[in-house]
Amino acid sequence: xxxxxxxxxxxxxxxxxxxxxxxxxxxxxxxxxxxxxxxxxxxxxxxxxxxxxxxxxxxxxxxxxxxxxxxxxxxxxxxxxxxxxxxxxxxxxxxxxxxxxxxxxxxxxxxxxxxxxxxxxxxxxxxxxxxxxxxxxxxxxxxxxxxxxxxxxxxxxxxxxxxxxxxxxxxxxxxxxxxxxxxxxxxxxxxxxxxxxxxxxxxxxxxxxxxxxxxxxxxxxxxxxxxxxxxxxxxxxxxxxxxxxxxxxxxxxxxxxxxxxxxxxxxxxxxxxxxxxxxxxxxxxxxxxxxxxxxxxxxxxxxxxxxxxxxxxxxxxxxxxxxxxxxxxxxxxxxxxxxxxxxxxxxxxxxxxxxxxxxxxxxxxxxxxxxxxxxxxxxxxxxxxxxxxxxxxxxxxxxxxxxxxxxxxxxxxxxxxxxxxxxxxxxxxxxxxxxxxxxxxxxxxxxxxxxxxxxxxxxxxxxxxxxxxxxxxxxxxxxxxxxxxxxxxxxxxxxxxxxxxxxxxxxxxxxxxxxxxxxxxxxxxxxxxxxxxxxxxxxxxxxxxxxxxxxxxxxxxxxxxxxxxxxxxxxxxxxxxxxxxxxxxxxxxxxxxxxxxxxxxxxxxxxxxxxxxxxxxxxxxxxxxxxxxxxxxxxxxxxxxxxxxxxxxxxxxxxxxxxxxxxxxxxxxxxxxxxxxxxxxx
Numbered sequence: 172x173x174x175x176x177x178x179x180x181x182x183x184x185x186x187x188x189x190x191x192x193x194x195x196x197x198x199x200x201x202x203x204x205x206x207x208x209x210x211x212x213x214x215x216x217x218x219x220x221x222x223x224x225x226x227x228x229x230x231x232x233x234x235x236x237x238x239x240x241x242x243x244x245x246x247x248x249x250x251x252x253x254x255x256x257x258x259x260x261x262x263x264x265x266x267x268x269x270x271x272x273x274x275x276x277x278x279x280x281x282x283x284x285x286x287x288x289x290x291x292x293x294x295x296x297x298x299x300x301x302x303x304x305x306x307x308x309x310x311x312x313x314x315x316x317x318x319x320x321x322x323x324x325x326x327x328x329x330x331x332x333x334x335x336x337x338x339x340x341x342x343x344x345x346x347x348x349x350x351x352x353x354x355x356x357x358x359x360x361x362x363x364x365x366x367x368x369x370x371x372x373x374x375x376x377x378x379x380x381x382x383x384x385x386x387x388x389x390x391x392x393x394x395x396x397x398x399x400x401x402x403x404x405x406x407x408x409x410x411x412x413x414x415x416x417x418x419x420x421x422x423x424x425x426x427x428x429x430x431x432x433x434x435x436x437x438x439x440x441x442x443x444x445x446x447x448x449x450x451x452x453x454x455x456x457x458x459x460x461x462x463x464x465x466x467x468x469x470x471x472x473x474x475x476x477x478x479x480x481x482x483x484x485x486x487x488x489x490x491x492x493x494x495x496x497x498x499x500x501x502x503x504x505x506x507x508x509x510x511x512x513x514x515x516x517x518x519x520x521x522x523x524x525x526x527x528x529x530x531x532x533x534x535x536x537x538x539x540x541x542x543x544x545x546x547x548x549x550x551x552x553x554x555x556x557x558x559x560x561x562x563x564x565x566x567x568x569x570x571x572x573x574x575x576x577x578x579x580x581x582x583x584x585x586x587x588x589x590x591x592x593x594x595x596x597x598x599x600x601x602x603x604x605x606x607x608x609x610x611x612x613x614x615x616x617x618x619x620x621x622x623x624x625x626x627x628x629x630x631x632x633x634x635x636x637x638x639x640x641x642x643x644x645x646x647x648x649x650x651x652x653x654x655x656x657x658x659x660x661x662x663x664x665x666x667x668x669x670x671x672x673x674x675x676x677x678x679x680x681x682x683x684x685x686x687x688x689x690x691x692x693x694x695x696x697x698x699x700x701x702x703x704x705x706x707x708x709x710x711x712x713x714x715x716x717x718x719x720x721x722x723x724x725x726x727x728x729x730x731x732x733x734x735x736x737x738x739x740x741x742x743x744x745x746x747x748x749x750x751x752x753x754x755x756x757x758x759x760x761x762x763x764x765x766x767x768x769x770x771x772x773x774x775x776x777x778x779x780x781x782x783x784x785x786x787x788x789x790x791x792x793x794x795x796x797x798x799x800x801x802x803x804x805x806x807x808x809x810x811x812x813x814x815x816x817x818x819x820x821x822x823x824x825x826x827x828x829x830x831x832x833x834x835x836x837x838x839x840x841x842x843x844x845x846x847x848x849x850x851x852x853x
Contacts, residue, residue, distance in 0.1 A: 262320075
């Protein structure tokens with residue numbers, strides 16, 4: 172039915188366009204109060220190659236991505252201009268010829284046959300979210316359009332359309348639409364895809380492909396037919412486009428690296444585009460690996476992984492959890508690459524490297540694995556057994572506790588923390604003073620921190636901060652360990668047996684299991700890349716039976732396989748590296764004894780083993796049995812400096828005449844070596 176109000180609308184616009192009352196019209200345009208032109212856009216997170224990793228919605232949950240004309244397929248731009256506004260580049264916001272044509276068609280046909288709205292007028296409507304049918308609304312759009320043309324370039328106006336046009340549901344802008352309906356950026360569109368994106372904004376809800384598939388196909392066909400009529404597409408191209416299926420459903424927006432993306436937003440909330448060092452294909456591969464690796468583990472066990480280039484410091488992939496969201500069993504909202512956890516045995520390589528660096532030991536130095544005590548601290552090996560004398564290299568490969576604690580006692584736990592600090596590794600220490608337990612995991616580090624530390628080893632003892640932003644400042648490298656010490660440790664770790672089925676000497680790696688099986692670790696590197704894997708419960712409760720070698724190491728090797736099919740070779744030994752067997756080492760390096768060995772008793776010197784020093788002993792008749800280990804008989808036993816027994820060959824004696832209070836008990840062997848303890852007699 173003929174709409175008289177529509178005719179009046181077209182006539183009014185025609186009068187304006189014809190230039191009647193030009194002075195008043197000019198003032199009317201100049202005085203226009205424009206709506207805000209700054210379009211709120213979705214924040215985008217991209218990888219090192221510009222691939223979209225993740226995108227965030229704007230207000231009211233709408234997807235609206237920035238889109239400049241040069242970032243959109245030119246074929247789409249050509250179709251849009253031809254179909255919506257042929258004289259877009261020549262009119263001043265309102266197209267008089269289009270208005271006159273539409274008016275004539277309406278009078279001739281008794282109904283509105285074609286519209287006269289320009290792209291600039293559509294932008295005006297989108298900016299103010301105004302209607303299209305009322306005379307006042309249309310006049311307002313014309314006024315805003317004329318004002319926009321005076322203040323903006325054609326490219327800027329087109330960009331506003333490309334960012335604001337509705338495409339169904341909460342999809343706004345051509346880039347968001349291209350991702351939603353085709354799963355790709357609109358830099359390269361087929362004619363069929365371009366035609367559908369031209370057709371959708373005219374009636375975005377009634378043409379939504381996921382709800383009104385037939386109407387969407389018809390609208391696309393009309394755009395293609397117009398393109399053929401206007402000579403933009405050949406008949407064969409149109410026929411091919413018509414055979415291309417119209418999508419039946421929306422596609423999910425990219426959602427890779429959610430934890431790192433959130434970190435970028437938190438670091439700089441005002442930035443709309445975050446360009447990270449991540450590699451999207453590798454990130455996707457590691458996220459799939461993370462999910463796959465947990466398939467046989469309890470539902471509340473999580474995983475975290477990281478891969479970096481230790482030459483450049485660029486983080487190439489970062490998985491904070493196998494899931495992402497609040498409320499899931501794995502606490503996927505927690506970025507476990509940043510969580511402080513006990514590193515288990517993964518710090519042992521750094522203690523040995525420090526020992527090599529300080530000239531305290533060499534990989535072929537012999538060291539004892541035997542019962543020891545440091546005051547009240549008596550470290551034990553994981554299996555409770557002792558191996559006796561073995562090389563430092565074997566002690567590290569077997570991840571024995573006692574040899575590394577002996578070495579750390581000589582170096583000092585505070586120096587280990589200082590080495591980690593200089594490497595750029597944040598730590599969390601229980602209590603005020605570091606004890607020897609820090610060498611076995613008695614402190615907190617993050618997965619990213621361990622990646623930094625092992626990158627330093629891989630880089631010949633030099634460290635640089637890890638980068639996750641492409642525009643991060645390039646920090647210079649700092650020497651932490653000498654390159655010979657770093658190489659020796661890498662060579663030892665490369666000799667570790669790999670997981671079943673994995674190639675030998677592909678990686679220099681170390682596993683770790685924290686106390687109570689709370690954390691399972693594997694960290695390793697080749698000649699170019701470094702990676703770290705953590706598996707455990709985010710709340711810190713134990714995972715019974717979880718070992719780094721069983722759980723994390725296979726994932727580490729698989730991560731490198733996803734990274735590249737063949738490992739980069741580890742570097743050759745530096746010229747200063749001492750490559751000698753034990754027998755040919757300098758005498759001080761053949762057996763580990765510590766810097767103060769000359770002042771210490773020999774290993775076979777006598778040792779009073781009962782009573783222990785500081786014991787409080789209730790005895791009767793002043794008699795006390797004492798026991799001895801090692802030493803060469805005969806022995807002389809003393810109490811408070813007074814000899815009680817001489818010339819005895821037994822390693823046990825009964826001392827008498829002990830009074831209440833402190834007593835010093837001593838023994839001297841045939842070589843003049845002695846051992847003493849002080850006890851309290853009740």
